[in-house]
Amino acid sequence: MKLVPISAGERTGTCTRLTVPVLAFGGILMAVMQTVVVPLLPDLPRLTGSSPGAVSWLVTATLLAGAVLTPVLGRAGDMYGKRRVLLAALGLMTAGSVLCALTSDIRVLIAARALQGAAAAVVPLSISILRDELPPERTGSAVALMSSTVGVGAALGLPLAALIVQYADWHAMFWATSALGAIGLALAWWTVAESPVRSPGRFDTWGALGLAAGLVCLLLAVSQGGQWGWSSAPVIGLFAGAVVILSVWWRQQLRAEQPLVDLRLAAGRRVALPHVAALLAGFAFYANSLVTAQLVQAPVASGYGLGLSIVATGLCLLPNGVIMLVLSPVSARVSTRHGARVTLAIGGAVMALGYVVRIVDSRHLWVIILGAAVVATGTTFAYSALPTLILRAVPPTQTASASGVNVLMRTIGQSVCSAAVAAVLVQHATTVDGLRVPTLPGYQLAFAMAGIIALVACATALAIPSEKAPDGPERTAGRPDPLAADGPGREKLTP
Numbered sequence: 001m002k003l004v005p006i007s008a009g010e011r012t013g014t015c016t017r018l019t020v021p022v023l024a025f026g027g028i029l030m031a032v033m034q035t036v037v038v039p040l041l042p043d044l045p046r047l048t049g050s051s052p053g054a055v056s057w058l059v060t061a062t063l064l065a066g067a068v069l070t071p072v073l074g075r076a077g078d079m080y081g082k083r084r085v086l087l088a089a090l091g092l093m094t095a096g097s098v099l100c101a102l103t104s105d106i107r108v109l110i111a112a113r114a115l116q117g118a119a120a121a122v123v124p125l126s127i128s129i130l131r132d133e134l135p136p137e138r139t140g141s142a143v144a145l146m147s148s149t150v151g152v153g154a155a156l157g158l159p160l161a162a163l164i165v166q167y168a169d170w171h172a173m174f175w176a177t178s179a180l181g182a183i184g185l186a187l188a189w190w191t192v193a194e195s196p197v198r199s200p201g202r203f204d205t206w207g208a209l210g211l212a213a214g215l216v217c218l219l220l221a222v223s224q225g226g227q228w229g230w231s232s233a234p235v236i237g238l239f240a241g242a243v244v245i246l247s248v249w250w251r252q253q254l255r256a257e258q259p260l261v262d263l264r265l266a267a268g269r270r271v272a273l274p275h276v277a278a279l280l281a282g283f284a285f286y287a288n289s290l291v292t293a294q295l296v297q298a299p300v301a302s303g304y305g306l307g308l309s310i311v312a313t314g315l316c317l318l319p320n321g322v323i324m325l326v327l328s329p330v331s332a333r334v335s336t337r338h339g340a341r342v343t344l345a346i347g348g349a350v351m352a353l354g355y356v357v358r359i360v361d362s363r364h365l366w367v368i369i370l371g372a373a374v375v376a377t378g379t380t381f382a383y384s385a386l387p388t389l390i391l392r393a394v395p396p397t398q399t400a401s402a403s404g405v406n407v408l409m410r411t412i413g414q415s416v417c418s419a420a421v422a423a424v425l426v427q428h429a430t431t432v433d434g435l436r437v438p439t440l441p442g443y444q445l446a447f448a449m450a451g452i453i454a455l456v457a458c459a460t461a462l463a464i465p466s467e468k469a470p471d472g473p474e475r476t477a478g479r480p481d482p483l484a485a486d487g488p489g490r491e492k493l494t495p
Contacts, residue, residue: 018191019133020142022184023126024149026090029177029184030119031153033093034062036161036177037113039310040170047170050106053227057110060223065117067219067411068212073121074404075208075260077128078199082400083192086125090188093119094181101174120411123150124403127387131399132195143391144332144384148324151379154289155321159314166311199397207260210249215408217242222415226422261405262398270393271402273464274386275409277344280457281382282413283420284351287450288375289317290421295362295443302432304363304440316369320376327377331384340388341464347382348458351375355451359444382457386410389464421446 037058040047044055069089077085096115103109123146130142164173221238228235253259265271293313298305308316335343354374361367387403394402428442 018187019193020130020138020145022187022191023129024145026086026122026184026188027126027146027149028153028156029090029180030093030122031150032157032160032180033097033116033119033177034066035154035157036173037062038158039162039165039314040173043165043170044106048104048106048109054106054110056227058113060220061110061114062117063223063411063415064216064219065114066120067117067215067408067415069118070120070124070408070411071211071261071401071404072208073118074124074128075401076203077121077125077400078197078397079201079203081194081198082125082129082132083188083194085400086122086129086192087185087189089118089121089125090181090185092116093122094178094185097174097178097181101171101178104171120407121404123147124387124407125400127391127403128400129192129195131391132197132396133193139391140336140388141329141332143387144328144335145325147383147387148328148380150383151285151324151376152321155317155319155324158293159311159318162309162311162314197396197399201258204253204256204258204260207249207253207256210245210252211260214242214246214249217245219412219415222412222419225419226426230423261401265394265398266402266405268393269463269465271390273460274344274389274393275406277348277382277457277460277464278386278406278409279413279416280453280460281344281348281351281379281386282410283417284348284355284413284450284454284457285375285379285383285410286414286417287421287446288351288354288372288379289320290418291358291443291446291450292317292368292372294425294438296365296368298437299432299435302430302437302440304443305437306365316365317372319369319373323373323376324380324383327380328384331381334381335385335388339466340385340392341461341466343381344385344389344461344464345458347378347380347385348454348456348461350378350381351454352378352451352458354378355447355454358447359451362440362443362447378454383410385461417450420449424449 041055041058044050044058045052048055073085073089092115096112096118099112099115100109103112127143127146130146131139134142160176161173164170164176217238221235221242225235250263253261253263266275295304296306296308296313296316297310298307300307331343331347334346351374354371354377357367357371357374362371386406390402390406391399424446425438425442428439428445429436430439431437
């Protein structure tokens with residue numbers, strides 16, 4: 001028996017009702033996979049017999065693989081089938097988790113974590129599937145929920161991993177994520193139908209290789225600059241290589257008949273500004289969890305730290321995930337009534353307000369949780385609006401690739417945030433009980449930096465053309481409504 005994907009209007013039954021929660025579960029799994037290794041990092045050099053520098057690659061490998069594969073798998077989904085590529089991404093994620101569970105060899109662990117990086121493509125592929133399969137009245141809320149899964153998974157992953165590591169062998173954590181990944185893969189195979197939308201043509205292999213090489217150079221320099229030295233030859237060489245490779249890639253994409261990324265479309269304000277806002281929002285979002293986790297674990301002798309365990313730290317961040325899950329439908333309603341650009345602007349402003357709270361008081365636990373919750377509220381509005389802006393600016397045949405680029409920009413923003421926060425905290429550190437720890441003014445400076453970036457994201461959102469504004473040069477004449485349930489440009493699969 002051969003299953004044939006059909007339109008959203010024809011689909012009924014249990015599988016249709018489960019599509020949204022199953023895809024959301026996949027998004028949560030992706031974020032969990034990225035964060036579960038964090039509680040292990042201090043102990044892994046001892047557990048694996050390797051150096052701290054080698055252990056840091058367990059994070060770096062996932063980051064690099066995710067950044068490279070997200071736009072590539074997004075384009076492959078547009079061309080060869082989003083369900084097919086989604087299942088492949090979930091399969092690679094699960095396989096990587098199984099490998100981590102089976103080994104203590106740092107080299108195998110790094111390779112396995114790189115496999116897990118493929119899961120970064122789950123969110124843009126799922127958003128594209130939702131656009132193709134759901135009726136217009138359900139698309140906004142479903143996309144908002146899908147976007148919130150990044151924060152939900154990050155908030156759940158840390159306490160889950162900490163609890164398992166504290167009470168069981170560290171391999172048990174990866175066995176648990178392997179089981180969750182297998183469940184997510186099976187549910188997606190059962191409930192998600194293949195999208196009827198295709199972008200025919202040949203895959204741009206040279207474009208994919210060029211983008212991969214350029215991103216590896218850029219993100220490797222950003223992620224390792226603090227450890228290797230920002231003025232060191234390797235870091236300067238990587239930055240220079242990134243500029244050269246991406247410049248050549250840009251020209252190649254403009255000349256290609258079927259480019260990996262449609263740069264002419266991406267250069268228009270309706271697409272370019274949401275991408276810029278995604279980079280800024282990614283920066284502002286990541287500082288919240290990154291800095292909060294370090295601050296509450298700082299020793300009490302520092303004068304501000306609370307000396308919390310990693311489990312308690314995870315529980316402090318847990319409300320953020322609940323907030324993002326609960327408020328995602330609210331943000332979708334705001335976008336429906338006032339437009340996604342307004343929702344994005346509100347998100348940036350609320351994030352900035354949250355950082356003001358963090359600057360005013362970062363000594364009392366309830367104020368820390370309150371400030372982090374306010375930032376999470378703003379993140380919910382910003383992250384839910386970004387994919388909606390992209391969906392309304394690109395044709396159906398480029399949904400997954402354009403959404404993948406938007407997620408890539410968020411990833412780059414998080415990477416830059418990590419490097420910037422580390423640089424600030426290193427410059428503002430003192431010795432407490434023989435250990436170098438950041439000072440409270442250092443943390444406040446990091447919060448101020450993230451708050452300013454959030455305000456810039458707000459201003460960028462307001463510069464995005466209104467959805468009711470007439471089409472500009474970047475809008476192709478006669479383009480169908482991107483959020484229409486059916487229309488030109490949708491190629492139906494046949495048995």
